[in-house]
Amino acid sequence: MVLLGVVGFSLLRGGARSPEAPELTGEQRAALEQQGCTVDSRADEGRSHVPAAEAQYSVNPPAGGNHDAVPSPAGFYDLANAPSDAHLVHSLEHGFVVVWYRPDGVAPATVDRLRELARGHRWVIVVPRLALPAALAATAWHRRLLCPDGADGPLGTFVTEFRNAGPEKGFV
Numbered sequence: 001m002v003l004l005g006v007v008g009f010s011l012l013r014g015g016a017r018s019p020e021a022p023e024l025t026g027e028q029r030a031a032l033e034q035q036g037c038t039v040d041s042r043a044d045e046g047r048s049h050v051p052a053a054e055a056q057y058s059v060n061p062p063a064g065g066n067h068d069a070v071p072s073p074a075g076f077y078d079l080a081n082a083p084s085d086a087h088l089v090h091s092l093e094h095g096f097v098v099v100w101y102r103p104d105g106v107a108p109a110t111v112d113r114l115r116e117l118a119r120g121h122r123w124v125i126v127v128p129r130l131a132l133p134a135a136l137a138a139t140a141w142h143r144r145l146l147c148p149d150g151a152d153g154p155l156g157t158f159v160t161e162f163r164n165a166g167p168e169k170g171f172v
Contacts, residue, residue: 020064020167021142032158035151039158043142047093047167055086061100061129062089063139071096076118076126079103083127091125092141095169097159099126105135106149113152123163141166 021041024032032039044057044065052068059065068086071094077083088098101114118126129137134146138155140162147154164170 032154034154037147037151037154039145041142052084052086061137063144064142074122074125076115079128093166093168095164095166096123097163098139100129100132100137102132102135103128110149
């Protein structure tokens with residue numbers, strides 16, 4: 001009974017470590033948790049295709065969960081053409097890495113570096129997010145990295161470490 005209550009509470013708060021994400025090694029965690037970054041494996045449950053309007057995420061930014069049937073292509077997006085979360089989560093399932101930035105939280109030079117990152121990697125999607133809880137974030141399937149502006153090292157390490165790591169990998 002107590003175990004059932006703990007599991008239920010974890011699911012409700014959306015903060016439980018995903019069973020799909022193996023524990024990080026000490027070396028991986030140390031490489032990612034530099035320059036003020038934090039890493040976790042918070043993600044919503046599910047992998048089903050649902051209409052984009054029905055996909056709901058309690059984790060911000062999302063790193064898994066039910067999603068639209070159409071993934072987003074790699075590239076750099078701005079606020080005018082940013083894909084929906086439901087499309088981005090489908091891309092994560094295919095092994096893409098989504099790099100998020102808060103437009104009012106990063107310097108123009110950071111946006112330029114993110115644009116170059118998207119140009120240089122066919123498995124990276126860069127997208128703005130107004131409600132991002134950090135200046136920068138990166139997500140892969142059931143992995144999240146939250147960073148302050150200028151944390152290029154951990155961001156690059158995350159992209160290298162977790163690209164093509166989704167449950168339907170092989171697209172990148």
